Amino acid sequence: MxxxxxxxxxxxxxxxxxxxxxxxxxxxxxTAAPQSAGGGVTVVEYLDLECPSCRAAHPGVERLKTEYGERVTFDVRHFPIPSHRNAELAAVAVEAAGAGGKRDDMIRLMFDAQQEWGGQQTSQRAVFAGFAQQLGLDAAAFEKALDDPALRERVLAQRAEGSKAGVTGTPTFFINGTKFTGAPSYDALKKAIERELS
CATH class of the missing domain: 1.20.5 (Single alpha-helices involved in coiled-coils or other helix-helix interfaces)
Structure with missing residues (x-):
């Protein structure tokens, strides 16, 4: 050579x-800035199912999902706050419902009944099992999933990811990787989404 x-x-x-x-x-x-994997708009929401502010934001988010359809991807991630006694178990219950294709339905039930189970200092496991029954999920499989260490680890990994991205409270939204600031009202979120779409 x-x-x-x-x-x-x-x-x-x-x-x-x-x-x-x-x-x-x-x-x-x-993990530093959750964003879209493709070319569209992705809205990532870190929430705590026991958080009243998350419950208040939920109807607006659902309305936006309906309005934008496939043009915008909405991704819910868990950020259970340790002082909320049942938030972590609620997140695991949502993931367990997801195995039966009922993740979004379980989130809706959690928020609809939050005033009844939220803020309680005793385990609300029986309440969550009741939600699973309402959704027609297999009771034995759901109960088993609630004890699955892998689901708990998934929830805790999402919380750690959120902390790394700068989440300090709930709900926290990222729109195409940019942290949304201000009150997450329907109008404010819509305005931010429209900026990304245009």
Whole structure:
């Protein structure tokens, strides 16, 4: 191999290493700023099912989901606040309902009845099992899922991810990776979404 050929190979190798390093360090870090994986608009909401402010925001979010359809992706992630005695179990119950295709329905039931179970200092497991029954989920499978360490770990991983992204309270929204500031009213969220769509 000639000296020039060897030099060319070395230069190509160095360029490849530099490009790979650049790509590695400039890639999107979804744990730091949750955002869209595709080209559309993604709204990520960190919520606590026992939080009254999350319950208040929920109807507006549901209305936005209906209005935008497939144009906007809404992604709910859990951020159970430790001082809320049943928030973590409620999040696990939502994930357990998700196995039966009823995740969104369970969230709706949780918020509809939040004033009855929220703020209680005793476990509301029986209440959540009752919600599963209302949704027609398999009772034994749901009970088993409530004790599944993998579901609890999923919830805690989402909370850790939220903390890393700067979530300190609920609800916290990210629209295409940008943290939404201000009160998350229907109108304010719609305005932020429209900015991203335009």
């Amino acid at each position: 000639s000296k020039n050929a060897r030099l060319s190979l070395v230069i190509i190798a160095v360029v490849a290493v530099v490009v790979a390093g650049f790509l590695l360090f400039t890639r999107n870090d979804t």
